[in-house]
Amino acid sequence: MHLHAYALPAWYGTGLLLLICGAALWKGRSEERVVASAMLLAALGTYVLRDPRWSGPQWTSFAIDVAFLVVLVVISLRTKRYWPITMAAFQLLAVVIHTARMLDPTLSAWAYATAEVIFTQLTLVSLAVGTWNTWRDGRRVDAEAPY
DSSP: OOOOTTOOOHHHHHHHHHHHHHHHHHHOOHHHHHHHHHHHHHHHHHHHHSOTTOOSOOHHHHHHHHHHHHHHHHHHHHOSOSHHHHHHHHHHHHHHHHHHHHHOTTSOHHHHHHHHHHHHHHHHHHHHHHHHHHHHHHHHHHHHSOO
16 A cells, blocks of 8 residues: 555544543543544444445445444533543544535545544544543642542
């Protein structure tokens, strides 16, 4: 596979996904754990079911991304924390990119794939921030507890 000079290697995204989701499963509360599990399932489903040619819309990826967006919206509506809203917004942008490709087949595969990668990385950053804040809040409570 030919990589452009400015493209990150494929293992970078997978490694970041495993690192952040692993941290969320280890240190997060229920919201982080549910989102990390759903994100890992979505990534696995996308990897297994995607069309490697990128010749047209990624229909299975679209369905998986919509399902993941529904999970994020439900969590955003049920929690008092803000990071799921940001994550849902980035996931919505990923769904919009799929829709743009469906409506305009002339959208290049490179632009389509790049946008999907960017928004996926931004959803990961949102989960990382949420996990970090949860871990930090837990440490603050532990530090204030009387011994």
